[in-house]
Amino acid sequence: MLDVVLLIGLQACGKTTFYASTLADTHALVSKDAMPRSARHREARLLREFAALLDEGRSVCVDNTQPSAAERAGVIATARAAGARVIGHWWRPDLPLSLERNAARQDPVPEVGLYAAASRWEEPALDEGFDDLVEHG
Template identity: 45%
Template sequence: MDLVLFIGLQGSGKSSFFRERFAATHVHVSKDLWPNARKREARQRRLIAEALARGDSVVVDNTNPLVEDRAPLIAIGQERGARVVGYVFESDLETCLARNAGRVGRARVSDKAIHITYRKLRWPSYAEGFNALFHVRARPEGGFDVREWREGDESERVRRPDA
């Protein structure tokens, strides 16, 4: 049983990656599914805990930019005995803005929101409690390249946001 956390900007390919790799096997939890709900954080945590209690693997499809955003989710996974896995999405700002511009309706977020997430984004570390970490890059022709994440090589593998 896995708890999978996606980490990356809006428009970096997280939801497409979920559909391609996890839709048939994992429960999908995303705050985007209830944009007007009150207490979205509490709802997200409850849905994750309930799925893991049933023995279901879960994907948390949100930006999860900060250690503080990830910590309570990792704690839930650890408490339920799940393997905690992070997928870090290549987050080139200009590419994400361009992908977002092609979205329609509620799928499109404001450019300001992407810029805010970009400034906040901090890459994960195994020290946070992850059992495995991977780097994901969306291919221009479609599909994804996935590589194991190694501590200390963020600047080589991912365009690191300004710290």
């Protein structure tokens, strides 16, 4: 069975580290972080890459902030259409910690991006289409 894992949380909360340590051997990765910041239509591009991987029969991890149900809906719908199981791993927002970690990055995200994601935050819920949700500290 195909698995789709959504990593949900503010920038610099630990999503990519979690992917590298837990899912890298079993799941292909799609992430807007792998695209140039100047790239146009990043969401559409991500969904195309994601759908192509599912069509190849690969389990996929989507590593983005995805702070709102609306932002998660396209990935969940695409996963469901492919018959995949959908698992969300999420990190409760800790804006001060994310700002601190982001500042220490080699290529930090502009702070306005963290504030914008925090302002759109909606706690994920099973009724969005998840089969399972796992909260991380």
